[in-house]
Amino acid sequence: xxxxxxxxxxxxxxxxxxxxxxxxxxxxxxxxxxxxxxxxxxxxxxxxxxxxxxxxxxxxxxxxxxxxxxxxxxxxxxxxxxxxxxxxxxxxxxxxxxxxxxxxxxxxxxxxxxxxxxxxxxxxxxxxxxxxxxxxxxxxxxxxxxxxxxxxxxxxxxxxxxxxxxxxxxxxxxxxxxxxxxxxxxxxxxxxxxxxxxxxxxxxxxxxxxxxxxxxxxxxxxxxxxxxxxxxxxxxxxxxxxxxxxxxxxxxxxxxxxxxxxxxxxxxxxxxxxxxxxxxxxxxxxxxxxxxxxxxxxxxxxxxxxxxxxxxxxxxxxxxxxxxxxxxxxxxxxxxxxxxxxxxxxxxxxxxxxxxxxxxxxxxxxxxxxxxxxxxxxxxxxxxxxxxxxxxxxxxxxxxxxxxxxxxxxxxxxxxxxxxxxxxxxxxxxxxxxxxxxxxxxxxxxxxxxxxxxxxxxxx
Numbered sequence: 001x002x003x004x005x006x007x008x009x010x011x012x013x014x015x016x017x018x019x020x021x022x023x024x025x026x027x028x029x030x031x032x033x034x035x036x037x038x039x040x041x042x043x044x045x046x047x048x049x050x051x052x053x054x055x056x057x058x059x060x061x062x063x064x065x066x067x068x069x070x071x072x073x074x075x076x077x078x079x080x081x082x083x084x085x086x087x088x089x090x091x092x093x094x095x096x097x098x099x100x101x102x103x104x105x106x107x108x109x110x111x112x113x114x115x116x117x118x119x120x121x122x123x124x125x126x127x128x129x130x131x132x133x134x135x136x137x138x139x140x141x142x143x144x145x146x147x148x149x150x151x152x153x154x155x156x157x158x159x160x161x162x163x164x165x166x167x168x169x170x171x172x173x174x175x176x177x178x179x180x181x182x183x184x185x186x187x188x189x190x191x192x193x194x195x196x197x198x199x200x201x202x203x204x205x206x207x208x209x210x211x212x213x214x215x216x217x218x219x220x221x222x223x224x225x226x227x228x229x230x231x232x233x234x235x236x237x238x239x240x241x242x243x244x245x246x247x248x249x250x251x252x253x254x255x256x257x258x259x260x261x262x263x264x265x266x267x268x269x270x271x272x273x274x275x276x277x278x279x280x281x282x283x284x285x286x287x288x289x290x291x292x293x294x295x296x297x298x299x300x301x302x303x304x305x306x307x308x309x310x311x312x313x314x315x316x317x318x319x320x321x322x323x324x325x326x327x328x329x330x331x332x333x334x335x336x337x338x339x340x341x342x343x344x345x346x347x348x349x350x351x352x353x354x355x356x357x358x359x360x361x362x363x364x365x366x367x368x369x370x371x372x373x374x375x376x377x378x379x380x381x382x383x384x385x386x387x388x389x390x391x392x393x394x395x396x397x398x399x400x401x402x403x404x405x406x407x408x409x410x411x412x413x414x415x416x417x418x419x420x421x422x423x424x425x426x427x428x429x430x431x432x433x434x435x436x437x438x439x440x441x442x443x444x445x446x447x448x449x450x451x452x453x454x455x456x457x458x459x460x
Contacts, residue, residue, distance in 0.1 A: 002092045005149050007047070008099075009086040014068045014079045015049075016042045050083040050104050052142075052151050053126070066106060077121070081106040084129075089148060100148065103129035104141075336454040343450065347443040354436045361429050368422045376411040 011022045018039055023030075032040055045055040045064065055064040067075040084103040090096075105127040110119045127134060128141035135141045145151075155162040156174060163171060 004090040006088040013082040046083045350440045376408045
């Protein structure tokens with residue numbers, strides 16, 4: 001599985017003089033430029049330290065000075081030195097994308113010795129985080145990093161001098177990894193001698209094939225060494241010249257015996273042939289009888305099968321008709337129940353609406369009585385609010401009486417307007433109630449028609 005790793009963000013806290021820096025990388029190329037000493041190398045060191053705990057030249061953090069110094073060049077105590085990075089890992093085969101957050105923190109360990117108040121720096125330890133989860137060991141963190149990108153591969157693609165510094169065997173291994181590996185079959189292509197060799201390997205490695213050939217050579221060498229001894233043994237075991245006259249006599253005797261046996265065998269073969277012909281005729285008759293028997297049995301079975309099929313067809317037709325009737329009845333019952341429930345619910349809603357309108361009528365009626373019972377109230381004389389005696393000023397009394405009469409007229413005119421408004425609302429509610437009652441009657445009529453239709457369908 002091949003992967004593509006893209007850095008999206010890098011943040012540095014108290015790292016080599018950079019107190020708090022965040023760099024967001026774009027999707028193509030991010031350029032970091034500046035004069036010498038502005039921190040370009042520091043950013044590269046932060047990225048390599050985040051991954052492998054080293055700077056861009058391969059030095060561990062204890063050597064290249066990760067801590068932040070003050071103006072006098074002394075490192076500032078009680079600081080955690082942290083680098084965090086966000087990577088986007090893309091599976092180039094499936095296209096799936098995974099976002100990974102890495103964080104490495106160098107923590108100072110300060111201790112106060114017994115009986116003293118001054119703290120001393122005793123050492124450091126490093127904390128590792130993967131997607132916000134703390135990891136127990138550096139090995140676990142390194143294993144996660146190696147799954148993303150091995151250190152050697154990173155150096156290979158970022159440092160043109162790294163490859164030249166490797167031993168030739170490591171160079172060859174790395175080139176083979178980059179090329180995807182070269183098999184013996186690839187070497188044998190285009191060379192018949194090599195191709196024949198690959199075919200003879202038959203799944204063996206070249207080393208196994210070498211050992212096999214060596215063992216065969218050793219075995220053949222041992223056999224060659226034994227050949228002179230075997231020649232001598234065969235020479236000693238070779239008999240003297242035979243008596244050909246005696247052998248011819250023996251041959252003639254054996255030939256006569258063989259002819260006698262052939263004649264006897266011929267007679268027996270003839271007898272066997274006759275017996276075979278008789279047996280064949282008997283077997284043919286048996287086979288004919290069996291064929292007739294099988295034909296009769298087959299015909300009887302076929303007749304029974306056809307009759308059974310006809311009976312099953314009649315049964316199946318009747319069953320289908322019955323199922324159709326049952327389904328029709330179920331459909332009718334379901335349709336009836338659905339329509340009945342719908343009309344019933346609609347009637348309930350209509351009745352509820354009528355009751356609501358009547359409740360509103362009652363409220364309007366009570367309001368009408370309440371408004372109609374209102375009377376204008378005002379004193380007949382003008383009383384001083386301070387001394388509580390009747391005013392004797394005729395001008396003030398005349399103005400008060402005029403204003404009181406105008407207020408009376410306005411009060412009764414307003415009361416009349418409110419009563420008319422209540423009457424209008426009541427008439428509108430009467431119309432709405434009448435409309436809803438007509439709707440309820442229509443629903444009752446529809447329910448009666450539905451019941452009649454359902455009863456007729458069930459009777460059929």
